[in-house]
Amino acid sequence: MRASRFVILALCILLLPIRSFAVAQDDRMDQDDAVILSEAVGVGGVEESSSIDMQEYLFGHIADAYDWHITTVNGHHVSIPLPVILIDGGLHVFSSEKLAHGAVYDGYRVATEGEPSAGKIVRASDGTRPLDISITKNVCGLLIDSVLLVVLILLCARWYRRHDVLKEAPTGIAGLFEPLIVMIEQDVIKDAVGPEYQKFSPYLLTAFFFILINNLMGIVPFFPGGANITGNIAVTMAMAVFTFLAVNLFGNKHYWKEILWPDVPLFLKAIPIMPVIEIIGMFTKPFSLMIRLFANMLAGHIMLLSTIAVIFLTVKLGPAINGSLSVISVLFGIFLDVLELLVAFIQAYVFTMLSSVFIGLAHPQHETH
Amino acid sequence: MSLITPDFGLLFWMVLIFGAVFFLFAKFGFPVITKAVRQRSEHIEQSLRAAEEARLSLERFAEDQNRLIEQTKVERAEILKAASDERNALLAKAQEDASAEAAKILRNAREEIAAEQELARRELRSELSALSVAVAEKIVRKELDNADGQKQLLDKYVEEAVQSQVN
Numbered sequence: 429m430r431a432s433r434f435v436i437l438a439l440c441i442l443l444l445p446i447r448s449f450a451v452a453q454d455d456r457m458d459q460d461d462a463v464i465l466s467e468a469v470g471v472g473g474v475e476e477s478s479s480i481d482m483q484e485y486l487f488g489h490i491a492d493a494y495d496w497h498i499t500t501v502n503g504h505h506v507s508i509p510l511p512v513i514l515i516d517g518g519l520h521v522f523s524s525e526k527l528a529h530g531a532v533y534d535g536y537r538v539a540t541e542g543e544p545s546a547g548k549i550v551r552a553s554d555g556t557r558p559l560d561i562s563i564t565k566n567v568c569g570l571l572i573d574s575v576l577l578v579v580l581i582l583l584c585a586r587w588y589r590r591h592d593v594l595k596e597a598p599t600g601i602a603g604l605f606e607p608l609i610v611m612i613e614q615d616v617i618k619d620a621v622g623p624e625y626q627k628f629s630p631y632l633l634t635a636f637f638f639i640l641i642n643n644l645m646g647i648v649p650f651f652p653g654g655a656n657i658t659g660n661i662a663v664t665m666a667m668a669v670f671t672f673l674a675v676n677l678f679g680n681k682h683y684w685k686e687i688l689w690p691d692v693p694l695f696l697k698a699i700p701i702m703p704v705i706e707i708i709g710m711f712t713k714p715f716s717l718m719i720r721l722f723a724n725m726l727a728g729h730i731m732l733l734s735t736i737a738v739i740f741l742t743v744k745l746g747p748a749i750n751g752s753l754s755v756i757s758v759l760f761g762i763f764l765d766v767l768e769l770l771v772a773f774i775q776a777y778v779f780t781m782l783s784s785v786f787i788g789l790a791h792p793q794h795e796t797h
Numbered sequence: 798m799s800l801i802t803p804d805f806g807l808l809f810w811m812v813l814i815f816g817a818v819f820f821l822f823a824k825f826g827f828p829v830i831t832k833a834v835r836q837r838s839e840h841i842e843q844s845l846r847a848a849e850e851a852r853l854s855l856e857r858f859a860e861d862q863n864r865l866i867e868q869t870k871v872e873r874a875e876i877l878k879a880a881s882d883e884r885n886a887l888l889a890k891a892q893e894d895a896s897a898e899a900a901k902i903l904r905n906a907r908e909e910i911a912a913e914q915e916l917a918r919r920e921l922r923s924e925l926s927a928l929s930v931a932v933a934e935k936i937v938r939k940e941l942d943n944a945d946g947q948k949q950l951l952d953k954y955v956e957e958a959v960q961s962q963v964n
Contacts, residue, residue: 491799492807513806547799560806567810574818581826588833594840602830609830629831630823638818662803666811670819726800 480740490656490729491547493565494524494538498651508651510568512536512549516558524562566663569645569655577641581605612636612780620784621791628787631674635667636780643725643772647765658775659725661718668718671783676710679790686792713786717779724775728768735761 488497496508509525514536526533530540532552539550545557563571580601587602598606617632618625642663645653657663687706689697696702738757742750941947 492804545799548804560804561809562806563810564804564807566807567814570811570814574814578818578821581822585826585829588829593833593837606830606834609827610834613831613834626831630827631819633827633831634815634819634822637822638815660804660807661801662805662807663811665803666808666815669812670815 480737482737482741485737486730486733489654489733490659490726492660493547494527494549494562496565496568496651496655508568510563510565512560512562514549514558514560514562516551520558565655566657566660569652569657570642570663572652573641573645573657574638576645577637581637609633612777616777616781617784620781621788622793624791625784627678628674628784631670632780632784632787635670635783636776639667639721639779640772640776643776644769646725646729647768647772656726656729658721659727659729661722664718664722667721667779668714671717671786672711672714674783675713675786675790678787680792682792683790713782717782721775721779724771728764728771732761732764732768735764 494512495510498506498508500506509523512520512522512524512527514520520534520536522534527536527538527549530537535552536549536558537552539545539548539555543550543555545555548557549560549562550557584601584605587598587600591598591602597603612633613625613629617629621628621632639658642657646656646658648654687710688703690702690706692702735757739750739754742753745753937950941950
């Protein structure tokens with residue numbers, strides 16, 4: 429029973445990157461299509477400027493930004509300006525509105541396409557980057573999602589503080605979260621980490637819910653959702669680093685012995701082949717965590733955006749093709765949205781499970797042979 | 798390519814935000830919940846164990862009761878059997894006594910009757926003999942009036958005597 433569950437999960441983990449590659453290819457095809465379409469349309473003599481720019485469209489949605497773009501009404505951008513915070517020989521704080529449309533403010537501007545740090549704030553004089561800790565779209569999304577999560581979980585914890593758990597069944601928010609928490613703690617953390625699981629379960633549960641809420645909010649297409657947070661490599665990198673620290677700071681001496689002086693023939697560790705491989709393994713494990721979450725969530729966003737883009741790309745092909753493709757696109761979009769709900773959960777689950785397994789591997793029980 | 802190069806600002810905020818969330822949850826969130834859940838599951842386990850124990854003791858009690866009932870039944874049967882045996886014995890003895898008494902009474906009665914009969918017979922005999930003597934006296938007196946008669950009488954006596962001898 430348990431073994432079969434792990435096999436299924438392992439299959440999911442193996443298959444998801446394949447899916448994301450396929451999506452990446454689809455994405456490329458969509459872009460090519462867009463180019464071909466716009467060229468065809470251009471040859472046909474229709475105005476080029478009204479054609480959708482796939483590059484800008486996709487990156488505008490999945491990349492980080494200094495303001496939170498909500499919609500465009502009649503060519504006018506409706507967006508929430510966010511604070512820019514720069515440390516460059518002193519603190520510079522101003523609204524991102526000041527830098528709109530390539531404006532220079534306080535000696536800074538947003539680098540244009542073609543520059544090494546395109547889309548980032550640079551010094552207007554030489555195009556180099558100051559230390560930039562602006563509240564970007566992703567930081568703002570992270571803050572909103574985190575506040576939401578903190579409120580939810582602390583309300584849930586408050587229920588347990590206020591009620592006698594031996595006399596009452598959990599209701600409301602506690603009833604919503606308890607099955608999830610129990611499932612993650614008992615079936616994932618306890619099984620994978622081993623007897624010392626209670627020390628690690630706060631971190632692993634926090635990681636699970638943190639990823640889950642950011643994944644789910646990423647699917648919501650409008651403010652305060654829609655920021656591609658877990659599909660950003662900086663976010664997944666931070667998560668992976670936390671897991672790396674949890675694994676290596678608390679690993680016991682058997683773990684370090686297995687890395688530095690493993691149970692293999694002497695010639696494999698005298699010329700340190702095995703220790704080197706093991707040390708590389710220490711870093712590849714969190715690296716795979718980082719890439720897996722990043723690639724899957726990014727792929728999900730690109731897939732959804734590409735599906736929706738079909739509606740706008742086919743406008744020039746006439747009402748019949750555009751109408752029928754729009755119906756298909758909407759139906760496929762619904763399917764993808766539901767799939768993304770599943771992926772949002774699976775990726776949070778997989779990250780937690782693999783982190784638990786890595787922590788468990790760092791606590792080998794000394795077996796007596 | 799900005800997609801795969803982590804941005805320092807976002808990394809900084811991410812570490813800060815996740816750290817704060819983790820701190821809040823580790824301090825006020827998950828331990829409270831998991832502790833309560835664990836406490837409840839322990840309580841349920843204990844309750845199940847107690848229920849099992851109660852069931853077992855109830856079973857033992859029922860067994861004891863059954864055994865007691867069986868034992869009582871056996872005892873009752875024994876008592877009943879003993880009582881009926883005793884009754885039978887008493888009856889038999891009473892019958893025996895009664896028949897013995899009856900036989901004794903009967904025997905006594907018989908003996909008395911026999912004695913009375915004997916006595917009556919004896920009296921009768923003595924009276925009869927006295928009467929016969931008296932009668933014989935009279936007859937003899939009359940018979941002896943003639944010689945012939947005397948001879949006849951003698952014969953007759955002899956014959957009678959012989960007959961009685963034979964008899």
